[in-house]
Amino acid sequence: MGKENIQSPFKTDTLTQKVALVTGGSSGIGLEIARQLGLHGAIVYITGRRKEVLDVACTDLQACGITACGLQGDVREQASCDRWLSEVESKHSKLDVLVNCAAGNFLVTAEELSQNGFRTVMEIDTVGTFTMCKSAFSLLKQSSSPCIINISATLQYGATWYQVHASAAKAAVDSITRTLALEWGQFGIRVNGVAPGPIEGTAGMTKLGPGDSKDLIVSSIPMGRMGKKWDIGMACVFLSSSAASFISGDTLVVDGANWMWKPPV
Numbered sequence: 446m447g448k449e450n451i452q453s454p455f456k457t458d459t460l461t462q463k464v465a466l467v468t469g470g471s472s473g474i475g476l477e478i479a480r481q482l483g484l485h486g487a488i489v490y491i492t493g494r495r496k497e498v499l500d501v502a503c504t505d506l507q508a509c510g511i512t513a514c515g516l517q518g519d520v521r522e523q524a525s526c527d528r529w530l531s532e533v534e535s536k537h538s539k540l541d542v543l544v545n546c547a548a549g550n551f552l553v554t555a556e557e558l559s560q561n562g563f564r565t566v567m568e569i570d571t572v573g574t575f576t577m578c579k580s581a582f583s584l585l586k587q588s589s590s591p592c593i594i595n596i597s598a599t600l601q602y603g604a605t606w607y608q609v610h611a612s613a614a615k616a617a618v619d620s621i622t623r624t625l626a627l628e629w630g631q632f633g634i635r636v637n638g639v640a641p642g643p644i645e646g647t648a649g650m651t652k653l654g655p656g657d658s659k660d661l662i663v664s665s666i667p668m669g670r671m672g673k674k675w676d677i678g679m680a681c682v683f684l685s686s687s688a689a690s691f692i693s694g695d696t697l698v699v700d701g702a703n704w705m706w707k708p709p710v
C-alpha cells in the first residue's frame with residue numbers, strides 16, 4: 446500500500462517533519478505503528494534484535510513510500526539504546542515521537558516460572574521502556590512537540606491466568622507513563638500509553654490466545670470484533686498529533702471494551 450492509497454481519517458501530513466522511533470518495530474503491532482506514523486508523514490526508525498527481520502520490515506515500509514531506517518539491538522542493553530539515539534541525533538538532532546513497543550511474553554503458571562523468566566519479561570517490557578525514555582530524554586527536549594507512547598496491555602487491570610510476569614511488567618509500564626508525564630511535562634514532553642486488547646494476526650494472539658477459538662474471543666468483545674493492528678496504529682497517530690496536545694499521563698485502552706466484559710446475568 447502506497448501513500449496514495451492511504452485509508453485514514455487523518456490528513457496525510459499530520460506528522461510531517463516529525464522523527465519517530467519505534468522499539469520492537471520490525472514486526473506485528475510495532476511495525477504497523479511505524480507504518481501508520483510514516484504514512485502520516487513521519488520519518489521512522491524501527492528497532493529489533495534480528496537484522497534480517499529488520500531489513501525485511503524496512504523494505505516493506507519503504508515500499509509504502511515511507512522514509513524508514515532499521516536499528517539493530519536489544520532494549521535490555523543500555524549500549525543499544527544509546528547507540529540508536531546517537532544515530533537519530535546525528536541525522537536529525539531531535540526526536541519527536543518515541544514508541545516503546547518491544548515486549549516479551551509467554552504463558553506459564555507462577556509455579557512453573559523461574560526467577561530468570563520473570564526477570565526477562567520485566568527487563569524487556571519495563572526496564573527497556575525506562576531505559577529508552579531516559580536515553581531519548583535529551584533528544585526529545587530538542588523537539589517542539591515531543592511525545593512518548595508506551596505500549597501496554599489490559600491483562601494487569603484485574604488478574605490474568607499464567608501472566609504474573611507480563612502483568613507485573615505492564616503495570617509498571619503504566620506507572621512509568623504517569624510518573625514521566627508528571628516529571629517531564631515541564632519540558633513539554635507528553636507521555637501516554639496505548640493498551641491493546643485482542644488484536645488479530647499478532648504474536649500475542651498466537652502465543653497467548655485460545656488457539657483457533659476466534660469466536661470465543663469475539664463473544665467477549667462488546668464491539669463484536671477482534672482488533673486490527675491498524676486500530677493501534679491510529680491510536681498512536683492521534684496521540685502523536687497536535688490533536689492530543691493536552692493529553693498526557695493517560696493510557697488509552699483500544700480493546701472494543703473487552704477488558705471489562707462480564708457474562709450477562
Ligand code: HXC
Binds near residue numbers: 552560561563566
Ligand atoms: C516458561 C520460559 C518460557 C516459557 C522462556 N522462558 N520461555 N519459561 N515458559 N514458554 C524462560 C526461560 O526458561 C529462561 O529462564 C528465561 O525465560 C529467558 O528465556 P530465553 O529464551 O533465554 O530468553 P530470550 O531468548 O531473551 O527470549 C525472550 C522471551 C521470548 C520473552 C522468552 O519469548 C521473546 O523474545 N519474545 C519476543 C517476542 C514476543 O514474545 N512478543 C510477544 C509479545 S506479546 P531460565 O530460568 O530457564 O534461565 C505481548 C502481548 C501482551 O506482549 C498482551 C497480551 C494480551
